[in-house]
Amino acid sequence: VHEGTGNTMYSGQVTLGTAPSYTLTDTARGNHKTNNLNRGTSGAGTLFSGPDDTWGDGTPQNAETAGADAHYGAALTWDYYKNVHGRSGIRGDGVGAYSRVHYGNNYINAFWQDSCFCMTYGDGAGNAKPLTSIDVAAHEMTHGVTSNTARLIYSGESGGLNEATSDIFAAAVEFHAGNAQDVGDYLVGEKIDINGNGTPLRYMDKPSKDSRSKDAWYSGIGGIDVHYSSGPANHWYYLLSEGSGAKTINGVNYDSPTSDGLPVTGIGRDKASLIWFKALTTKFNSTTNYAGARTGTLAVATELYGANSAEVKAVTDAWAGINVGS
Numbered sequence: 001v002h003e004g005t006g007n008t009m010y011s012g013q014v015t016l017g018t019a020p021s022y023t024l025t026d027t028a029r030g031n032h033k034t035n036n037l038n039r040g041t042s043g044a045g046t047l048f049s050g051p052d053d054t055w056g057d058g059t060p061q062n063a064e065t066a067g068a069d070a071h072y073g074a075a076l077t078w079d080y081y082k083n084v085h086g087r088s089g090i091r092g093d094g095v096g097a098y099s100r101v102h103y104g105n106n107y108i109n110a111f112w113q114d115s116c117f118c119m120t121y122g123d124g125a126g127n128a129k130p131l132t133s134i135d136v137a138a139h140e141m142t143h144g145v146t147s148n149t150a151r152l153i154y155s156g157e158s159g160g161l162n163e164a165t166s167d168i169f170a171a172a173v174e175f176h177a178g179n180a181q182d183v184g185d186y187l188v189g190e191k192i193d194i195n196g197n198g199t200p201l202r203y204m205d206k207p208s209k210d211s212r213s214k215d216a217w218y219s220g221i222g223g224i225d226v227h228y229s230s231g232p233a234n235h236w237y238y239l240l241s242e243g244s245g246a247k248t249i250n251g252v253n254y255d256s257p258t259s260d261g262l263p264v265t266g267i268g269r270d271k272a273s274l275i276w277f278k279a280l281t282t283k284f285n286s287t288t289n290y291a292g293a294r295t296g297t298l299a300v301a302t303e304l305y306g307a308n309s310a311e312v313k314a315v316t317d318a319w320a321g322i323n324v325g326s
Protein backbone atom coordinates (compact mmCIF):
# COMPACT_ATOMS: atom_id res chain seq x y z
CA VAL A 1 0.00 0.00 0.00
CA HIS A 2 1.41 3.33 -1.09
CA GLU A 3 0.09 6.68 0.09
CA GLY A 4 0.46 10.27 -1.02
CA THR A 5 -0.96 13.53 0.28
CA GLY A 6 -3.95 15.29 -1.21
CA ASN A 7 -4.65 18.96 -0.62
CA THR A 8 -8.30 18.89 -1.52
CA MET A 9 -10.79 21.66 -2.05
CA TYR A 10 -13.56 20.18 0.11
CA SER A 11 -11.96 17.80 2.60
CA GLY A 12 -8.72 19.45 3.67
CA GLN A 13 -5.45 17.56 3.66
CA VAL A 14 -6.04 13.84 3.19
CA THR A 15 -4.18 10.62 2.52
CA LEU A 16 -4.56 9.28 -1.03
CA GLY A 17 -3.84 5.83 -2.38
CA THR A 18 -1.16 6.34 -5.02
CA ALA A 19 1.32 4.25 -6.98
CA PRO A 20 5.05 4.48 -6.08
CA SER A 21 5.72 6.03 -9.48
CA TYR A 22 3.51 8.95 -8.39
CA THR A 23 0.24 8.41 -10.15
CA LEU A 24 -3.33 8.58 -8.85
CA THR A 25 -3.69 4.81 -8.88
CA ASP A 26 -5.21 3.40 -5.71
CA THR A 27 -3.50 0.03 -5.41
CA ALA A 28 -5.38 -0.84 -2.21
CA ARG A 29 -8.73 -0.23 -3.91
CA GLY A 30 -8.73 -2.23 -7.09
CA ASN A 31 -6.35 0.18 -8.85
CA HIS A 32 -9.03 2.82 -9.05
CA LYS A 33 -7.52 5.62 -11.14
CA THR A 34 -8.16 9.33 -11.52
CA ASN A 35 -7.61 10.93 -14.92
CA ASN A 36 -7.48 14.48 -16.25
CA LEU A 37 -9.73 15.32 -19.22
CA ASN A 38 -8.19 18.79 -19.35
CA ARG A 39 -11.49 20.25 -20.64
CA GLY A 40 -12.03 17.54 -23.20
CA THR A 41 -15.32 15.67 -23.40
CA SER A 42 -14.29 12.29 -24.78
CA GLY A 43 -11.77 9.55 -24.21
CA ALA A 44 -10.37 8.34 -20.92
CA GLY A 45 -8.16 11.37 -20.33
CA THR A 46 -4.64 11.24 -18.91
CA LEU A 47 -3.77 9.54 -15.65
CA PHE A 48 -2.62 12.12 -13.09
CA SER A 49 1.10 11.63 -12.54
CA GLY A 50 3.84 13.17 -10.33
CA PRO A 51 6.56 14.92 -10.10
CA ASP A 52 5.91 14.10 -6.44
CA ASP A 53 3.34 12.46 -4.21
CA THR A 54 1.56 15.66 -3.17
CA TRP A 55 -1.62 16.37 -5.11
CA GLY A 56 -3.28 19.75 -5.44
CA ASP A 57 -3.11 22.85 -3.28
CA GLY A 58 -6.72 23.16 -2.18
CA THR A 59 -7.62 25.64 -4.91
CA PRO A 60 -9.45 24.95 -8.18
CA GLN A 61 -6.75 26.82 -10.07
CA ASN A 62 -4.39 23.93 -9.46
CA ALA A 63 -5.44 21.17 -11.88
CA GLU A 64 -4.49 18.45 -9.42
CA THR A 65 -6.91 19.66 -6.76
CA ALA A 66 -10.04 18.29 -8.46
CA GLY A 67 -8.12 15.06 -9.01
CA ALA A 68 -7.33 14.84 -5.30
CA ASP A 69 -10.96 15.44 -4.32
CA ALA A 70 -12.32 12.90 -6.81
CA HIS A 71 -9.71 10.31 -5.84
CA TYR A 72 -10.51 10.79 -2.16
CA GLY A 73 -14.29 10.56 -2.71
CA ALA A 74 -13.86 7.33 -4.65
CA ALA A 75 -11.69 5.88 -1.88
CA LEU A 76 -14.21 6.81 0.82
CA THR A 77 -16.99 5.24 -1.21
CA TRP A 78 -14.94 2.09 -1.81
CA ASP A 79 -14.19 1.88 1.92
CA TYR A 80 -17.84 2.37 2.84
CA TYR A 81 -19.09 -0.47 0.65
CA LYS A 82 -16.19 -2.73 1.68
CA ASN A 83 -16.17 -2.06 5.41
CA VAL A 84 -19.89 -1.63 6.03
CA HIS A 85 -21.48 -3.96 3.47
CA GLY A 86 -18.65 -6.34 2.61
CA ARG A 87 -18.84 -5.35 -1.06
CA SER A 88 -15.49 -5.10 -2.80
CA GLY A 89 -15.86 -2.46 -5.48
CA ILE A 90 -18.78 -1.42 -7.63
CA ARG A 91 -19.20 -4.87 -9.16
CA GLY A 92 -18.20 -6.68 -5.97
CA ASP A 93 -15.24 -8.22 -7.81
CA GLY A 94 -12.44 -6.12 -6.30
CA VAL A 95 -11.84 -4.20 -9.53
CA GLY A 96 -11.63 -0.42 -9.36
CA ALA A 97 -13.33 1.98 -11.73
CA TYR A 98 -11.85 5.33 -12.76
CA SER A 99 -12.71 8.99 -12.40
CA ARG A 100 -12.35 11.72 -15.02
CA VAL A 101 -12.10 15.35 -13.86
CA HIS A 102 -12.07 18.69 -15.71
CA TYR A 103 -14.79 17.58 -18.14
CA GLY A 104 -15.54 20.25 -20.75
CA ASN A 105 -15.95 23.96 -20.11
CA ASN A 106 -18.31 25.43 -17.51
CA TYR A 107 -19.90 22.03 -17.02
CA ILE A 108 -22.10 21.95 -13.90
CA ASN A 109 -22.77 18.25 -13.40
CA ALA A 110 -21.19 14.87 -12.78
CA PHE A 111 -22.21 11.47 -14.10
CA TRP A 112 -21.63 7.75 -14.05
CA GLN A 113 -21.41 5.66 -17.23
CA ASP A 114 -21.68 1.90 -17.34
CA SER A 115 -20.01 1.89 -20.77
CA CYS A 116 -16.61 3.04 -19.47
CA PHE A 117 -17.11 1.86 -15.88
CA CYS A 118 -16.19 5.42 -14.96
CA MET A 119 -17.47 8.64 -13.47
CA THR A 120 -16.93 12.16 -14.69
CA TYR A 121 -16.91 15.59 -13.05
CA GLY A 122 -17.34 19.09 -14.41
CA ASP A 123 -15.55 22.11 -12.97
CA GLY A 124 -18.74 24.11 -12.41
CA ALA A 125 -19.25 27.70 -13.58
CA GLY A 126 -20.17 30.99 -12.01
CA ASN A 127 -20.98 30.31 -8.38
CA ALA A 128 -21.10 26.55 -8.92
CA LYS A 129 -17.85 24.99 -7.78
CA PRO A 130 -16.21 21.80 -9.08
CA LEU A 131 -18.55 18.86 -8.66
CA THR A 132 -15.94 16.75 -6.85
CA SER A 133 -17.39 16.71 -3.32
CA ILE A 134 -17.64 13.51 -1.27
CA ASP A 135 -21.41 13.20 -1.60
CA VAL A 136 -21.40 13.73 -5.37
CA ALA A 137 -18.65 11.12 -5.79
CA ALA A 138 -20.57 8.63 -3.66
CA HIS A 139 -23.79 9.43 -5.57
CA GLU A 140 -22.17 8.74 -8.94
CA MET A 141 -20.33 5.60 -7.83
CA THR A 142 -23.55 4.28 -6.35
CA HIS A 143 -25.15 4.52 -9.80
CA GLY A 144 -22.54 1.91 -10.72
CA VAL A 145 -23.52 -0.27 -7.78
CA THR A 146 -27.20 -0.03 -8.72
CA SER A 147 -26.39 -0.89 -12.35
CA ASN A 148 -24.66 -4.03 -11.15
CA THR A 149 -27.30 -5.12 -8.62
CA ALA A 150 -31.00 -4.23 -8.87
CA ARG A 151 -30.49 -2.54 -12.27
CA LEU A 152 -33.37 -0.15 -11.52
CA ILE A 153 -34.49 1.28 -14.87
CA TYR A 154 -33.71 5.02 -14.99
CA SER A 155 -37.24 6.23 -15.65
CA GLY A 156 -40.61 6.04 -13.94
CA GLU A 157 -40.78 5.04 -10.27
CA SER A 158 -37.79 2.69 -10.58
CA GLY A 159 -35.80 5.69 -11.83
CA GLY A 160 -36.75 7.65 -8.74
CA LEU A 161 -35.63 4.73 -6.59
CA ASN A 162 -32.39 4.54 -8.57
CA GLU A 163 -31.73 8.24 -7.89
CA ALA A 164 -32.71 7.88 -4.23
CA THR A 165 -30.29 4.96 -3.86
CA SER A 166 -27.49 7.28 -4.98
CA ASP A 167 -28.57 10.03 -2.57
CA ILE A 168 -29.04 7.58 0.31
CA PHE A 169 -25.54 6.13 0.02
CA ALA A 170 -24.11 9.60 -0.66
CA ALA A 171 -25.33 10.58 2.80
CA ALA A 172 -24.19 7.27 4.31
CA VAL A 173 -20.69 7.61 2.83
CA GLU A 174 -20.36 11.23 3.96
CA PHE A 175 -21.35 10.35 7.53
CA HIS A 176 -19.13 7.24 7.54
CA ALA A 177 -16.14 9.25 6.28
CA GLY A 178 -16.22 11.53 9.32
CA ASN A 179 -14.25 14.20 7.50
CA ALA A 180 -13.97 17.32 9.68
CA GLN A 181 -14.27 19.71 6.72
CA ASP A 182 -17.19 17.94 5.07
CA VAL A 183 -19.25 16.51 7.89
CA GLY A 184 -22.10 14.09 7.36
CA ASP A 185 -25.54 15.47 6.54
CA TYR A 186 -28.82 14.65 4.86
CA LEU A 187 -28.19 17.26 2.18
CA VAL A 188 -26.94 16.53 -1.33
CA GLY A 189 -24.30 18.71 -2.97
CA GLU A 190 -24.16 21.30 -0.18
CA LYS A 191 -20.49 22.04 -0.92
CA ILE A 192 -21.02 22.89 -4.58
CA ASP A 193 -23.24 25.98 -4.16
CA ILE A 194 -25.00 25.00 -7.36
CA ASN A 195 -27.79 27.54 -6.74
CA GLY A 196 -25.40 30.36 -5.93
CA ASN A 197 -27.09 31.15 -2.60
CA GLY A 198 -25.52 28.53 -0.37
CA THR A 199 -28.40 26.07 -0.57
CA PRO A 200 -27.84 22.39 -1.38
CA LEU A 201 -29.09 20.60 -4.46
CA ARG A 202 -31.42 18.35 -2.46
CA TYR A 203 -32.79 17.91 1.08
CA MET A 204 -33.65 14.47 2.43
CA ASP A 205 -35.62 15.49 5.55
CA LYS A 206 -38.12 17.46 3.48
CA PRO A 207 -37.31 17.08 -0.22
CA SER A 208 -39.81 19.75 -1.31
CA LYS A 209 -37.52 22.40 0.19
CA ASP A 210 -35.85 22.46 -3.23
CA SER A 211 -39.30 23.44 -4.61
CA ARG A 212 -39.27 20.56 -7.11
CA SER A 213 -38.78 17.24 -5.32
CA LYS A 214 -41.77 15.46 -3.85
CA ASP A 215 -42.10 14.61 -0.14
CA ALA A 216 -44.58 11.79 -0.60
CA TRP A 217 -45.63 9.23 -3.18
CA TYR A 218 -48.68 9.86 -5.35
CA SER A 219 -50.14 8.08 -8.33
CA GLY A 220 -48.35 9.61 -11.32
CA ILE A 221 -45.06 10.40 -9.59
CA GLY A 222 -43.42 8.10 -12.15
CA GLY A 223 -44.05 10.79 -14.76
CA ILE A 224 -41.69 13.39 -13.29
CA ASP A 225 -37.89 13.71 -13.50
CA VAL A 226 -36.14 10.95 -11.57
CA HIS A 227 -34.24 13.55 -9.50
CA TYR A 228 -37.60 14.69 -8.08
CA SER A 229 -39.44 11.35 -7.87
CA SER A 230 -36.51 10.27 -5.70
CA GLY A 231 -37.79 12.64 -3.03
CA PRO A 232 -40.18 10.30 -1.22
CA ALA A 233 -37.57 7.52 -0.95
CA ASN A 234 -34.95 9.99 0.33
CA HIS A 235 -37.57 11.18 2.83
CA TRP A 236 -38.31 7.57 3.83
CA TYR A 237 -34.61 7.02 4.53
CA TYR A 238 -34.43 10.16 6.66
CA LEU A 239 -37.57 9.24 8.61
CA LEU A 240 -36.34 5.68 9.18
CA SER A 241 -32.90 6.87 10.29
CA GLU A 242 -33.74 9.89 12.42
CA GLY A 243 -37.49 9.85 12.95
CA SER A 244 -40.00 12.59 12.24
CA GLY A 245 -39.90 16.08 13.70
CA ALA A 246 -37.10 18.55 14.35
CA LYS A 247 -33.51 17.60 14.99
CA THR A 248 -30.03 19.11 14.70
CA ILE A 249 -27.22 16.87 13.47
CA ASN A 250 -23.64 18.08 12.99
CA GLY A 251 -24.92 21.64 13.17
CA VAL A 252 -27.59 21.25 10.48
CA ASN A 253 -31.25 21.76 11.42
CA TYR A 254 -33.78 19.31 10.02
CA ASP A 255 -37.54 19.15 10.32
CA SER A 256 -39.14 16.13 8.78
CA PRO A 257 -42.91 15.93 8.53
CA THR A 258 -44.89 12.83 7.59
CA SER A 259 -47.65 12.80 5.00
CA ASP A 260 -50.04 11.03 7.38
CA GLY A 261 -49.24 13.30 10.31
CA LEU A 262 -48.21 10.32 12.45
CA PRO A 263 -44.81 10.15 14.12
CA VAL A 264 -41.97 7.86 13.08
CA THR A 265 -39.37 6.70 15.60
CA GLY A 266 -35.98 6.43 13.91
CA ILE A 267 -33.79 3.32 14.14
CA GLY A 268 -30.51 5.02 13.24
CA ARG A 269 -28.71 5.47 9.98
CA ASP A 270 -26.71 2.24 10.14
CA LYS A 271 -29.78 0.01 10.30
CA ALA A 272 -31.64 2.09 7.71
CA SER A 273 -28.68 1.86 5.34
CA LEU A 274 -28.32 -1.88 5.89
CA ILE A 275 -32.00 -2.42 5.13
CA TRP A 276 -31.78 -0.40 1.89
CA PHE A 277 -28.54 -2.10 0.81
CA LYS A 278 -29.92 -5.59 1.40
CA ALA A 279 -33.18 -4.72 -0.35
CA LEU A 280 -31.25 -3.28 -3.30
CA THR A 281 -29.02 -6.32 -3.62
CA THR A 282 -31.42 -9.14 -2.77
CA LYS A 283 -35.03 -7.96 -3.29
CA PHE A 284 -35.27 -5.21 -5.88
CA ASN A 285 -35.19 -5.74 -9.64
CA SER A 286 -35.17 -3.47 -12.67
CA THR A 287 -38.86 -2.59 -12.43
CA THR A 288 -39.28 -2.25 -8.68
CA ASN A 289 -41.61 0.64 -7.86
CA TYR A 290 -42.47 2.33 -4.56
CA ALA A 291 -44.89 -0.42 -3.53
CA GLY A 292 -42.25 -3.02 -4.36
CA ALA A 293 -39.62 -1.14 -2.39
CA ARG A 294 -41.92 -1.21 0.61
CA THR A 295 -42.42 -4.96 0.26
CA GLY A 296 -38.69 -5.57 -0.24
CA THR A 297 -37.52 -3.49 2.71
CA LEU A 298 -40.15 -5.03 4.98
CA ALA A 299 -38.97 -8.50 3.97
CA VAL A 300 -35.36 -7.56 4.74
CA ALA A 301 -36.24 -5.95 8.07
CA THR A 302 -38.27 -9.01 9.03
CA GLU A 303 -35.37 -11.33 8.16
CA LEU A 304 -32.89 -9.19 10.08
CA TYR A 305 -34.89 -8.19 13.13
CA GLY A 306 -38.07 -10.28 13.31
CA ALA A 307 -41.67 -9.57 12.42
CA ASN A 308 -42.52 -8.00 15.77
CA SER A 309 -39.42 -5.83 15.97
CA ALA A 310 -39.23 -2.09 16.45
CA GLU A 311 -37.31 -2.03 13.16
CA VAL A 312 -40.20 -3.53 11.17
CA LYS A 313 -42.60 -1.11 12.80
CA ALA A 314 -40.32 1.82 11.94
CA VAL A 315 -39.99 0.68 8.31
CA THR A 316 -43.78 0.38 8.07
CA ASP A 317 -44.34 3.78 9.69
CA ALA A 318 -41.74 5.47 7.48
CA TRP A 319 -43.43 4.15 4.32
CA ALA A 320 -46.80 5.31 5.67
CA GLY A 321 -45.14 8.67 6.32
CA ILE A 322 -44.51 9.07 2.59
CA ASN A 323 -47.96 7.77 1.59
CA VAL A 324 -46.91 4.22 0.69
CA GLY A 325 -49.21 1.77 2.47
CA SER A 326 -50.21 -1.85 2.24
Ligand code: ASN
Nearest residue numbers: 109110111112139140143
Ligand atom coordinates in the same frame (compact mmCIF):
# COMPACT_ATOMS: atom_id res chain seq x y z
N1 ASN B 1 -25.55 14.02 -11.85
C1 ASN B 1 -26.70 13.40 -12.42
C2 ASN B 1 -26.97 12.12 -11.65
O1 ASN B 1 -26.09 11.38 -11.34
C3 ASN B 1 -26.51 13.06 -13.83
C4 ASN B 1 -27.75 12.47 -14.34
O2 ASN B 1 -28.73 13.16 -14.56
N2 ASN B 1 -27.78 11.16 -14.47
O3 ASN B 1 -28.11 11.85 -11.36
Ligand code: ZN
Nearest residue numbers: 139143163166
Ligand atom coordinates in the same frame (compact mmCIF):
# COMPACT_ATOMS: atom_id res chain seq x y z
ZN1 ZN C 1 -27.90 10.39 -10.01
